[in-house]
Amino acid sequence: GYEITFSLLNPDPKSHTVDWDIEGAVNRFVKPVLDKLSLVANFSVDSQILYYAVLGVTPRYDKESSSFLLSAHSLPHVINPVEARLGSSAASLYPVLNFLLYVPERSHSPLYIQDKDGAPVSTNAFHSPRWGGIMVYNVEAPASPQTSLPLHVDVDMARVMEVFLAQLRLLFGLSQEEVPPEFLLESPGNEGLADWELDHLLWAHTVENIATVSTTLTSLAQLLDKIGNIVIKDDVASEVYRAVASVQSAVTELSLGHLLAAFQASKEAVTCSERAFFDPSLLHLLYFPDDQKFAIYIPLFLPMAVPILLSLAKIVRETRLRKKEPTKMD
Amino acid sequence: VCTSRFWFNYRHVANTLSVYRSVKRLGIPDSHIVLMLADDMACNPRNPKPATVFSHKNMELNVYGDDVEVDYRSYEVTVENFLRVLTGRIPPSTPRSKRLLSDDRSNILIYMTGHGGNGFLKFQDSEEITNVELADAFEQMWQKRRYNELLFIIDTCQGASMYERFYSPNIMALASSQVGEDSLSHQPDLGIGVHLMDRYTFYVLEFLEEIHPASQTNMNDLFQVCPKSLCVSTPGHRTDLFQRDPQNVLITDFFGSVRKVEITAETLSLDRDVPGLESKFPEEELATEPLKYAEQLPVAQIIHQKPKQKDWHPPGGFILGLWALIIMVFFKTYGIKHMKHVF
Numbered sequence: 073g074y075e076i077t078f079s080l081l082n083p084d085p086k087s088h089t090v091d092w093d094i095e096g097a098v099n100r101f102v103k104p105v106l107d108k109l110s111l112v113a114n115f116s117v118d119s120q121i122l123y124y125a126v127l128g129v130t131p132r133y134d135k136e137s138s139s140f141l142l143s144a145h146s147l148p149h150v151i152n153p154v155e156a157r158l159g160s161s162a163a164s165l166y167p168v169l170n171f172l173l174y175v176p177e178r179s180h181s182p183l184y185i186q187d188k189d190g191a192p193v194s195t196n197a198f199h200s201p202r203w204g205g206i207m208v209y210n211v212e213a214p215a216s217p218q219t220s221l222p223l224h225v226d227v228d229m230a231r232v233m234e235v236f237l238a239q240l241r242l243l244f245g246l247s248q249e250e251v252p253p254e255f256l257l258e259s260p261g262n263e264g265l266a267d268w269e270l271d272h273l274l275w276a277h278t279v280e281n282i283a284t285v286s287t288t289l290t291s292l293a294q295l296l297d298k299i300g301n302i303v304i305k306d307d308v309a310s311e312v313y314r315a316v317a318s319v320q321s322a323v324t325e326l327s328l329g330h331l332l333a334a335f336q337a338s339k340e341a342v343t344c345s346e347r348a349f350f351d352p353s354l355l356h357l358l359y360f361p362d363d364q365k366f367a368i369y370i371p372l373f374l375p376m377a378v379p380i381l382l383s384l385a386k387i388v389r390e391t392r393l394r395k396k397e398p399t400k401m402d
Numbered sequence: 403v404c405t406s407r408f409w410f411n412y413r414h415v416a417n418t419l420s421v422y423r424s425v426k427r428l429g430i431p432d433s434h435i436v437l438m439l440a441d442d443m444a445c446n447p448r449n450p451k452p453a454t455v456f457s458h459k460n461m462e463l464n465v466y467g468d469d470v471e472v473d474y475r476s477y478e479v480t481v482e483n484f485l486r487v488l489t490g491r492i493p494p495s496t497p498r499s500k501r502l503l504s505d506d507r508s509n510i511l512i513y514m515t516g517h518g519g520n521g522f523l524k525f526q527d528s529e530e531i532t533n534v535e536l537a538d539a540f541e542q543m544w545q546k547r548r549y550n551e552l553l554f555i556i557d558t559c560q561g562a563s564m565y566e567r568f569y570s571p572n573i574m575a576l577a578s579s580q581v582g583e584d585s586l587s588h589q590p591d592l593g594i595g596v597h598l599m600d601r602y603t604f605y606v607l608e609f610l611e612e613i614h615p616a617s618q619t620n621m622n623d624l625f626q627v628c629p630k631s632l633c634v635s636t637p638g639h640r641t642d643l644f645q646r647d648p649q650n651v652l653i654t655d656f657f658g659s660v661r662k663v664e665i666t667a668e669t670l671s672l673d674r675d676v677p678g679l680e681s682k683f684p685e686e687e688l689a690t691e692p693l694k695y696a697e698q699l700p701v702a703q704i705i706h707q708k709p710k711q712k713d714w715h716p717p718g719g720f721i722l723g724l725w726a727l728i729i730m731v732f733f734k735t736y737g738i739k740h741m742k743h744v745f
């Protein structure tokens with residue numbers, strides 16, 4: 073499953089009071105997309121507002137456009153300082169996708185993101201694979217300089233969600249295809265992704281899952297070959313059997329063309345094989361090199377064994393002597 | 403990872419905390435750092451300056467401050483926990499901060515310090531980890547694609563023996579001394595009364611002070627740190643398992659965190675006039691009372707669980723044989739007539 077977190081960053085609460093109707097936006101815009109994607113994975117959504125959270129980078133002032141610019145090569149350094157405050161480690165054990173909305177300070181407004189060629193980006197947003205996305209929301213300067221601070225800002229959630237959902241699609245690997253001019257591509261509308269894109273996702277994930285399961289199980293087998301004294305518990309063994317059975321059924325379903333059933337089977341195979349491989353009981357701590365064996369056990373057992381062995385030898389000698397005597401005597 | 407405890411090993415804790423600080427300064431967040439320390443320095447009754455750990459003479463820099471997040475402290479720093487973190491075989495109840503959640507695109511930096519010997523590293527004065535176990539753990543990480551590239555730095559006596567046995571690809575290793583040499587400590591502080599840092603780590607940290615998140619220094623410079631004249635021991639390194647040329651590897655690849663970022667060039671077009679959607683599946687309205695606290699946690703179950711009875715096994719063949727031997731020898735040497743007195 074995935075955990076999606078929407079965060080509103082307000083570094084300057086003295087100048088802007090930002091209101092965002094995140095619950096409504098999630099219900100109207102995000103839920104249809106996630107419902108469609110629920111075949112692929114489970115999602116849980118939460119949101120937060122962070123005050124006095126600044127970007128780690130200072131933007132440059134550009135006189136021509138009288139705006140502040142963040143250049144493309146300073147973008148990678150923005151994420152880390154802010155990530156510590158996001159609280160994603162407390163959220164859940166699932167991978168977290170963070171979507172941040174940054175309202176720049178009054179002194180740094182308006183703030184635009186520059187791409188590599190120096191042109192401002194139309195969406196004013198950027199994303200990082202496997203992490204999430206950030207969008208900068210510029211507040212218009214008040215008409216008259218005498219308006220009292222703080223300014224009340226109502227965020228246009230539709231515009232924001234358009235960008236965030238586009239980033240979500242990109243994070244899942246679905247980019248908008250270029251269609252040759254004779255073709256008309258039907259827009260998926262509010263569901264965010266078309267059926268054929270969903271099929272493509274399912275298919276890609278199924279194949280990836282099957283490949284992962286085969287490598288996991290092979291490496292588990294190799295591990296057992298190398299380290300002889302690992303004990304496989306019964307439930308680990310049953311997980312492995314289930315994983316193998318699920319993979320086989322996934323492959324058959326794929327060949328028959330039942331995409332959904334194949335995906336479910338492959339998902340189960342992956343969970344079973346991961347549980348088997350990462351079972352806490354499979355830790356091999358017993359490494360006994362030969363010199364350690366000699367060094368530890370010989371001083372322990374040799375002094376004890378010497379009198380026993382000598383007495384054994386004495387017993388054997390005595391019995392042999394006694395056996396000989398009666399025959400000799402007579 | 404700092405593998406020693408006790409007051410006289412102050413310098414190992416100071417080493418680890420200083421490296422932790424540098425790595426945080428260069429951008430790696432706490433959620434990406436697993437710090438294992440015995441953590442008995444700052445509040446040690448022998449510490450003349452309580453709640454501080456200094457890394458430099460004249461007490462310039464307190465490396466133990468408010469934002470040090472120790473993940474495994476005190477008796478939790480064991481070989482078993484260390485191997486569990488590396489291989490990922492952690493019980494499901496472990497919190498997220500104690501796990502190594504890396505994937506096949508993560509670069510991992512492992513820094514270990516403590517007392518070591520030829521082929522082993524001593525953990526907490528009671529157990530040890532051998533270089534073979536470490537190499538096997540790395541191999542398991544590789545099998546599960548838990549790292550993209552791994553940098554292993556070790557500052558102990560005879561540290562080079564710890565990386566001799568690595569055989570998984572994409573590992574680069576640095577050690578403070580060769581087999582047969584001891585790593586020496588840097589400077590004692592007369593106010594605190596112990597040595598504050600080890601030499602190799604001290605010079606590595608001086609080197610790292612000049613690195614900032616956007617710097618382009620590469621690994622070859624790190625290999626030159628601490629020559630024999632300054633360090634007395636000969637630092638070693640191993641790059642044969644590494645795919646790229648160390649010349650091309652940036653320090654910030656491991657010590658800092660620079661994320662790959664893409665500009666979002668597309669947007670979706672959403673229909674704005676959508677009213678609040680009723681969810682497709684009508685939820686049944688269940689009139690439920692909120693669960694009382696006691697019902698949520700099965701506390702009664704947890705408290706009254708009897709300890710699991712270990713099954714009794716009859717003694718095995720070896721023990722029986724040993725005892726039979728001892729008894730037979732006794733009676734043979736001293737005569738059978740004693741048997742009467744026993745029974």
